Amino acid sequence: MKKQSDITSFIFVLPAVLMFAIFTIYPFIKTFQLSAYEWDGISPVMKFIGFKNYLNVIYDSLFWRSMLNAGFITLLALTFQNLLALILAIIIDRGIKFEKFFRTVYFIPPILSGVVVGLVWKWIYDGNYGILNTILRFIGLEKYATSWLSNPKTALLSVAIVHMWKGFGWGFVILLAGLQTIPRELYEAASIDGADTFKQFWYVTVPLMIPIFFVVSILTILGTMQIFDLIYSMTRGGPAGFTEVPISYIYRYMANNELGYATAMAVVFGLVLFSLSIIQIFVSRKLKKV
Amino acid sequence: MSSKFEESNYISSYLILLSIAVICLFPLLWMLSSSLKSQSEIFTNMSLIPKKIHFQNYIDAWVKGKFAIYFLNSLIYTLCGVLGILVITSLCAYALARLNVPFKNIIFLILIIPLIVPLPGTFVPLYVLLKRLGLLDTRIGLILCYINGGLAFGIFLLKSFFEEIPKELEEAAIIDGATRWQIYFRIMLPLVKPALATLAIFNTVSIWNEFLLALIVLQNPSKMPIQRGLMVFQGTHITEYGQLMAGLSIATLPVIIIYLLMQKYIIKGITAGALKG
Numbered sequence: 001m002k003k004q005s006d007i008t009s010f011i012f013v014l015p016a017v018l019m020f021a022i023f024t025i026y027p028f029i030k031t032f033q034l035s036a037y038e039w040d041g042i043s044p045v046m047k048f049i050g051f052k053n054y055l056n057v058i059y060d061s062l063f064w065r066s067m068l069n070a071g072f073i074t075l076l077a078l079t080f081q082n083l084l085a086l087i088l089a090i091i092i093d094r095g096i097k098f099e100k101f102f103r104t105v106y107f108i109p110p111i112l113s114g115v116v117v118g119l120v121w122k123w124i125y126d127g128n129y130g131i132l133n134t135i136l137r138f139i140g141l142e143k144y145a146t147s148w149l150s151n152p153k154t155a156l157l158s159v160a161i162v163h164m165w166k167g168f169g170w171g172f173v174i175l176l177a178g179l180q181t182i183p184r185e186l187y188e189a190a191s192i193d194g195a196d197t198f199k200q201f202w203y204v205t206v207p208l209m210i211p212i213f214f215v216v217s218i219l220t221i222l223g224t225m226q227i228f229d230l231i232y233s234m235t236r237g238g239p240a241g242f243t244e245v246p247i248s249y250i251y252r253y254m255a256n257n258e259l260g261y262a263t264a265m266a267v268v269f270g271l272v273l274f275s276l277s278i279i280q281i282f283v284s285r286k287l288k289k290v
Numbered sequence: 291m292s293s294k295f296e297e298s299n300y301i302s303s304y305l306i307l308l309s310i311a312v313i314c315l316f317p318l319l320w321m322l323s324s325s326l327k328s329q330s331e332i333f334t335n336m337s338l339i340p341k342k343i344h345f346q347n348y349i350d351a352w353v354k355g356k357f358a359i360y361f362l363n364s365l366i367y368t369l370c371g372v373l374g375i376l377v378i379t380s381l382c383a384y385a386l387a388r389l390n391v392p393f394k395n396i397i398f399l400i401l402i403i404p405l406i407v408p409l410p411g412t413f414v415p416l417y418v419l420l421k422r423l424g425l426l427d428t429r430i431g432l433i434l435c436y437i438n439g440g441l442a443f444g445i446f447l448l449k450s451f452f453e454e455i456p457k458e459l460e461e462a463a464i465i466d467g468a469t470r471w472q473i474y475f476r477i478m479l480p481l482v483k484p485a486l487a488t489l490a491i492f493n494t495v496s497i498w499n500e501f502l503l504a505l506i507v508l509q510n511p512s513k514m515p516i517q518r519g520l521m522v523f524q525g526t527h528i529t530e531y532g533q534l535m536a537g538l539s540i541a542t543l544p545v546i547i548i549y550l551l552m553q554k555y556i557i558k559g560i561t562a563g564a565l566k567g
Contacts, residue, residue: 006390006391006392009391009470010385010392012391013382013385013394015377015381016379016382016401016445017401020441023416023419023435024412026419027415027416030415030418034415041421084310087306088310091306094303096304096307105315106310106314107553108315111545111546111556112318112499113500113501113517115501116499116520116542119538120318120321120535120538124317124320129332129529129531169314177561226408229502232521233524246410247411250410251502251505254417259414263414266412266414267411270411273408273410274407277407
């Protein structure tokens, strides 16, 4: 009787387990296997080359530049984007009229698709027909007008700004949810003890919010490092690799049928992300104990 | 604290909030207004309000730009993907929360790996796998990928909801002679409706917006969802901004409507994922 019930209960989990095994676990393991071969994805013969792909990854300066590009966007997102999200969340948390309106509006960019956002901004940034240059000319800053996405000097920053425009709403929503869990009595008590707004923030809000700061930072790092849709729809990594990011670079090799090399890069990239999130979790544990 | 300081603080707060709101909305309004301008007006009238509503862009995009097909495809992928996710994750999460499944803790931990560990670049072997299975460039191949992509979060969210339901409800039903399936369908599922709604809305938006998998799995334009259709259209009609903006608006409108109606569920999904994790 007991045994039978175990088997019927397993039927409940079977579809999920089976799918997960085929479409997540198998590709995951396969990544490591493929990375040791030279293979075009078509020919029946896969040439085993051991660690040679990895060696090539290490010396592939374009791969590391794609990593640096994504790292640059991530750094901006971690600082400017999350700071903006925090400021907005604090203002809204203090209680303000039209709160619902602002909350609704700030979360519109995050729910849009990367392709839609990328294509709209691509036009805004356009050198000839873009509204940004039109505005610059209108207010007399014509000398700054440029083809934002094809000028190597401005391309990466322009893409990063769009990414932050699309992303700050995420942080805002999570930070606001965190702020709202802080009991109001704590602020009242602090204010009776003579703490001004700034002190209340520093001694009440910040310590209680540290775990949430970490969640937002991890999500920002992992999300931004894996940026793709925006890049693909705005620049495809151009001009000349100036906005190339790891996923677009891996995709480029995959589309070029160099599957072994593409998977080797995927493994290296995965390891970098994995160690970043491990470091984050480790640091947050340490901070919690303090 | 002086009231003057408070007042100026109040005003500057509103200024910040308002200017950010304008920055959020401007690109969208620009897209919408340009989609209603004629090709000649687009390059001459820089105002947000079109002189004459030019609806032709939508008709051209829908028919000539093939957005009718892309839109329908997106609808199919989203519906099938969301339904599949709801059925499979609710079955699994219920069993892991309440039934005597062998190795259930290990199974749960493995299933939620994607929520903890980033797995970038698995799309390359996924491509190889789909090719071997003959699922490359098929609708079912893409749908299976989407369902798989929703498993981890769905199981994670639903399991915690199932665990909160009092055990007595089930025990009473068992005494009344109900089978497992009856308990699952008649008692448990209705009790986790809010979580199911959150999952449904959340996955609707993410599948509708998905691009990378659609890029890898599909080659035939007649099977493409709208996000890929946009790239195809943009590649061939580079400067027909009016039509392109109409296409972008068509791709965006369903998401905005769902968001405005179901905002509560979307926000819940995000905060549940972030704060519990």
